[in-house]
């Protein structure tokens with residue numbers, strides 16, 4: 001079956017995403033691949049992840065993978081960082097020379113989507129292991145960081161603007 005927004009490629013069931021734009025029947029595509037309705041740009045369907053595996057599941061699975069291979073001796077923080085950056089480069093390669101890409105990757109083939117799913121997973125796997133080896137409790141840390149982000153960028157102040165917080169005057 002052809003994937004329409006990459007859910008199948010990632011093994012995410014259809015029910016995991018909910019439309020915020022009404023039905024997809026009357027949607028058309030603009031020249032750059034963005035969804036349109038009556039000529040107006042509309043936000044593509046919201047996409048939601050599966051609830052599992054959790055970050056802790058991923059940490060544990062990768063710990064098992066490295067233990068089984070006696071690879072912990074190679075997986076020090078700096079090596080993991082370099083490995084992660086290398087995988088980010090592989091993600092970038094998939095987007096290279098394509099110009100802007102519309103949300104949902106409407107023009108990508110199934111095999112390109114699967115390749116992207118692999119490379120993003122590599123980045124996540126190394127990120128989670130790097131956090132573990134640096135003793136950063138990533139799920140908790142992300143909650144703290146998002147709270148800081150909300151303080152730095154109050155919605156009432158920055159709505160619709162992509163300026164960095166240092167560019168605001170008060």
Ligand SMILES: Nc1ccn([C@H]2C[C@H](O)[C@@H](COP(=O)(O)OP(=O)(O)OP(=O)(O)O)O2)c(=O)n1
Nearest residue numbers: 062065066071074087090119121122123125126
């Ligand atoms: N020393 C290693 C080597 C691999 N992996 C795991 C974590 C990554 O998810 C994946 C990375 O494997 P590769 O280095 O073979 O990279 P790719 O899978 O991206 O292959 P390629 O570089 O051919 O695209 O395997 C690991 O934990 N430790």
